[in-house]
Each structure stands twice: as structure tokens, then as C-alpha cells.
Amino acid sequence: MTSPDSDDDKLDPAAERVLRKLRGFAAFSGLLMGFGFLALFGAIGYRVVVGWKSTPVEITGTIQLPKGANVRSAIVSGDMIAVTLERGGIVETRFFDAATHAPRGSLTFASEP
The missing domain is CATH 1.20.5 (Single alpha-helices involved in coiled-coils or other helix-helix interfaces)
Structure with a gap:
């Protein structure tokens, strides 16, 4: 062994x-x-x-929207403000500069025919 x-x-x-x-x-x-x-x-x-x-964002001022537009939502993200509104049955989102409130673009939503 x-x-x-x-x-x-x-x-x-x-x-x-x-x-x-x-x-x-x-x-x-x-x-x-x-x-x-x-x-x-x-x-x-x-x-x-x-x-x-997150750090609070302080934005003051007025953004001019078309007459008769109903605001559905508004979101601040970075240096942009996105405002979703309904006007005459059409839903669109408009983008604005957070500092100057100048328009930066828009996006329109439509249903398929």
C-alpha cells in the first residue's frame, strides 16, 4: 500500500x-x-x-402658440422644450429653444387613410 x-x-x-x-x-x-x-x-x-x-430647471417666459390650440403636454429636455398641442383635430409637437423660446421645428401626426 x-x-x-x-x-x-x-x-x-x-x-x-x-x-x-x-x-x-x-x-x-x-x-x-x-x-x-x-x-x-x-x-x-x-x-x-x-x-x-435631477437638477431642477428654471424656465420663465411665454411661448406664442397658434390661436385655438389646446396644449396636451409640455416637456423640457436639455436645451429644448417640446409642446404637444391639438388644433382643429390635428395633433402636433412643436420644439422650442429653452433659453430663447425660438421655434426649432415641428412634427405633425396624422392617421393612416
Whole structure:
């Protein structure tokens, strides 16, 4: 009967050094990945607890719309204001510059015939 420490199971010294280095690299890689997951879940947890707050936008002034137009919605996004309105049964969205309130374009919606 052979003992568990027999000469057949031993590695030569060069292979032993390579195996030791490989174990060290694997441990370092696992540690680095663990810190990465901690950072990711920490950032997600922070956003959940604190909330997705955005900076308030302060816009003042008047935007001239066509007579008889009913505003359905108005949205501020970056440096643009999108105003969706209904006029004479037609729905359209008009875009304005947030700083100057100058028109930047419009988009009309129509049903298929």
C-alpha cells in the first residue's frame, strides 16, 4: 500500500512554481472581481436609497402658440422644450429653444387613410 505522499504524486520544482503563480493570479482576479461587484451593487444601492434626483430647471417666459390650440403636454429636455398641442383635430409637437423660446421645428401626426 502506498502512502498519500508518494513520489509519484509530487511535482517537479518548476511545475510547483508555475502552479503557485497560477493560484496567486486566480486569487488576485477573484479579489478584483469581488471589488467590482461591490462597487456595482454599492452604486445601485446608493441610487435606490437616495433616488434618481435631477437638477431642477428654471424656465420663465411665454411661448406664442397658434390661436385655438389646446396644449396636451409640455416637456423640457436639455436645451429644448417640446409642446404637444391639438388644433382643429390635428395633433402636433412643436420644439422650442429653452433659453430663447425660438421655434426649432415641428412634427405633425396624422392617421393612416
